[in-house]
Amino acid sequence: MPDRRDVKGLDWSLLKRLTGMLRPYGWMAAGAFSLIICAALFETAIPLVTRHAIDVDIAGGDLEGLRGTILVFLLLVAGGFVTRYFQQVLTGFIGQRIVVDLRRSLYRRVTSMQMGWFDRTPVGQIMTRLTNDVENLNQLFTGGLILIFQDILSLVLIVGVLFWMDWRLALMLLAVVPVIMLATFQFKKLVRAAFRRVRALVADVNTFLQENITGMAVVRLFRREARNREIFEQINTRLMDEHLRTIFYFAVFFPLMEVLGSVATAGVLWVGGGRVLDGVLTFGTLVAFLNYAERFFRPIRDLAEKYNILQNAMAAAERVFEILDRHPTITGGEQLLPKLKGEIVFEHVHFSYEKGIPVLKDISFRVSAGSSTALVGYTGSGKSTIASLLLRFYEPQQGRILLDGVDLRDYRLDELRRRMAIVLQDVFLFQGTLWDNICLGEDYPEERVREAARRTGLLDWVDGKAEGFHTEVSERGQSLSGGQRQLVSFARALAHNPDLLLLDEATSSVDTRSEGLIQEAIAELLKGRTSVVIAHRLSTIQQADQILVLHHGELVESGTHRELMDHEGIYHRLWMLQSRNGAAASNGKPEA
Amino acid sequence: MGRYRGRILRGALLVLVTNSLFIFGPRVLGLAIDDLGQGLQNHSLGWYIGVLLGLAVVSGVTRFGMRQQLIGTSRLVERDLRELFFERLLALSPRFFARQRTGDIMSRATQDIENVRLASGPGMMYSMDTLMLGGFGLAMMLSMSFRLSLVVLVMLPVVSVIVYRISKRIHRLTLLSQKQYGRISSHVQESAAGIRVIQAYAREEYMAGRFDGELEKYLQIQMSLIRTDAAFRPLMGALFALSQAILLWLAGTDIVAGKLQLGEYVAFSTYMSMLAWPTIAIGWVTNLLQRGDAGMRRLDEIIREPDVLGEGRAVGRQGGAITLQDLSFAYEDGPEVLSHIDLELPAGSVLGVVGETGSGKSTLLKLICRELEPQSGRVLLDGKPLAELKLDELRAEMAVVPQDAFLFSETLRNNVRFGKEHASEEDFLRSSEISRISSDIEQLADGWESAIGERGITLSGGQKQRSTIARAVLMQPRVLILDDCLSAVDNHTEEEIIGELRQYMDGRTTLIASHRLSALRGADRIIVLQEGRITESGTHEQLLEHKGLYADLYRRQELEEELSHGGDEHA
Missing domain, CATH: 3.40.50.300 (P-loop containing nucleotide triphosphate hydrolases)
Structure with missing residues (x-):
């Protein structure tokens, strides 16, 4: 994330929209604000009580009065504690609820977006929106707006009391404020810039380390140990130097603040002391002044910090709203879908992912209910796109697709997709158990899942595992072999018992044992339902009721195996190759 | 760490000087007030102000030096540790890397080194600072009034223990919250990467439901964190105010009885608020030191890992059979x-x-x-x-x-x-x-x-x-x-x-x-x-x-x- 975008000026319309998010929690927010006011009043009153104790009770030798005053003092302290506590819990709660609301709607919006949006939007960016950006926004509610209000309120109250007590002393104290503000802003500016450099260097150090650990074999094989150590030393030292610079800033800033505080105290003593001698100022007031002086500087220092939070939150808000304001372009119709016969008709379908680069050109074909269709063609011929269009991942630019005689766009999207199942070339497994990955959260009876696993040849392996279906699939399914991953995705499709099956056969090689299992599983999957298969295996092609041959986005041949053989086109060429090989390697393996 | 003994000693000396200067501030203030009450018999107002400012400026300068020395040392230590760590990694055998997950090695290189650094820099500085300021402050108070000092002596350990407990709890909750945050972010990552499967099987609502579950868990953890945090500072404030109230009562009766000067009370009360920070710091620093110790032990596991790559001595370029x-x-x-x-x-x-x-x-x-x-x-x-x-x-x-x-x-x-x-x-x-x-x-x-x-x-x-x-x-x-x-x-x-x-x-x-x-x-x-x-x-x-x-x-x-x-x- 470029740093420049993180910082933004105040945008009032954005701020309005953000405060609008407080609306569902209006009463709580009002409660939090009243608690803040109470707490500020309590806390500001305490030094005044001390003043009363010194000037009236102690000076008058009235121990009875002193006891009463101390009681008031304690009540104020207790009041401050209770209001502070509830205020913080309340604001924290509001902030957290807003975060949950935001993440929920963001997540729902993101997962309903059309596939084209995902093609353009990197995963990392989506993650940043839902995590960091929302977190920054939370800062605005819990740390930003409310604390700014609180700081300003206590400043106003303290300044008010100071002027009420003695305007000359108050002015004396206020004289230090510009110096503190100036120093603070200067400090924050330097530190922010330094932290940015530190962050970049930390990232450098960690990337280097991470890469050297994962690539340790390469480092060794190419004899880079000494040189890499040298490089590491360099970036490491650069990071340290940057750190030392920030330490310098801090080492100047904090003591400087203390010195300024002492200057203020000395100032109060100087002016106030004279006035005590003149008899116009009581001791109690002087002590109260010294007390207020201490409370006075913190809010000023904090305000600079708050402004920063506000800026970050604004930039984050803008990015978050950008997603919330975007609506999915592919939505469903009203038509319900109890049971699908599975008749598919493509009518003059044109499609391109990018303008000017057509992927499908005027495709028309019909798949009758219950039949199997194989799509054959070279990489990039548009086979996979046909499956994507059927699932309405994308929308054709021209032409239409009918399913059981109804335009796809008229079906409810979730119903439509629920009646189909797709098996993708790259199997995607979620973190969780095998069971989770087969059912995907559907509440299937165990028998159904076992049956699906049995028919796809997965059951023996699953039963051999200590935890059976509850075996955890680790990080993106890495603990399973390629063949096993395939079988899991087959079982997933079979368990959903779709009316229409879309299968993108995997091309990547798996070991021979799995290969055989996969062949059998595919036959089992296709049995008795409408299917469209993007075929890479000749066995699947041969058995299809209909074969469609795609070439550069056009449907060039279609028909049964017999018809296509007579046609002597691309398919015929492929087939001749197969029979020649079949003869050469005829070890009782008819499929290749 | 031994190579930085000089720096650390200089730092410790500066801590000593800083605190011994700093500690006279409130005393001078108190004397000034009492002198005011008697019409400035001892010194002029300007004298008091000059001393106050002088003390402030000199201790400001030494405080600057102490931060530079001690916190700076921790960054040097950090660099050395990281370098040593990397050097050891380079020597380890492939078996080690097959065994150890990258994430685990990385967490040692980042989190554990940071913990050691925090202990060796801020941890060391604040513990020296705390001990000296606490010690001097107490000595000053005792020299003024034993009776009043009792308030502090009772309050100090109570507050320290509370801080220690609460900051331990906050640390534990923070780790939990980080873990849950990680789960949220990996759920999002997975959803975006597996969007085809989710949409194809129309599982958006199911995934959203699971996501809600993770969010709800995160909310729970965050709320306990917020509640603990919300109690922490006001509680500290309340405890200090309570001791101020007790002080006010005791001092008030003493002053009325003529046993105590008003200025002494002011000085005492200032010392008390000065001690507030070290008292809180003791609990906090103890945690820092413990975490640093645990971090060092985890680092040692890698630094002392015996499974290194061996080699022979034979040399010579030949054919390549x-x-x-x-x-x-x-x-x-x-x-x-x-x-x-x-x-x-x-x-x-x-x-x-x-x-x-x-x-x-x-x-x-x-x-x-x-x-x-x-x-x-x-x-x-x-x-x-x-x-x-x-x-x-x-x-x-x-x-x-x-x-x-x-x-x-x-x-x-x-x-x-x-x-x-x-x-x-x-x-x-x-x-x-x-x-x-x-x-x-x-x-x-x-x-x-x-x-x-x-x-x-x-x-x-x-x-x-x-x-x-x-x-x-x-x-x-x-x-x-x-x-x-x-x-x-x-x-x-x-x-x-x-x-x-x-x-x-x-x-x-x-x-x-x-x-x-x-x-x-x-x-x-x-x-x-x-x-x-x-x-x-x-x-x-x-x-x-x-x-x-x-x-x-x-x-x-x-x-x-x-x-x-x-x-x-x-x-």
């Missing part, structure tokens, strides 16, 4: 991946290695370049066992192109020059010519200087593989090992590269493992591995004759290539 004698290998606790492999490879010959996924091809090649070490049997280079060779010499003789084309976040040029930084421009260009990467470079805006990786460009799989081939070729090794490194390169280019390599490899021993058998046709000898054993061996023609697995695979591939790639010829 390779002999495998009764070689067997199994990964930790796994079944045997290779069993009893014998092979004789004359210098300068080309060996093709064929086998299905999991047959042991990569393992065999990794044993030959000593990336792995065999459980039994041995590998000889020109008649000398690998373990007896100096590692540096061995690696100078061999160049490997590994299966996963691993590149570093560097410029492309530096990646290719990785093994030979000072190669001549001529050699450099030649190697990129052989690997057919040079034509791609012209299309990149920054050419050879293009940065790769997160903050740079993303190369295609084929481009990465060709870059790694260039990297190995530039080494001009005597033995070249190619581990299935052309899988993402298209057929035509693959053939070109193989052609180029054939010339280049003339006179060098070459081992090629490949899924694509067409790449191996010209090899002097091809071996077929099945379940860790050599089952077929011979030239391409001999193996076709043999009609075994090789012939079978070869036919099938011809066909599949026709099916999925042949279209290029029609275009």
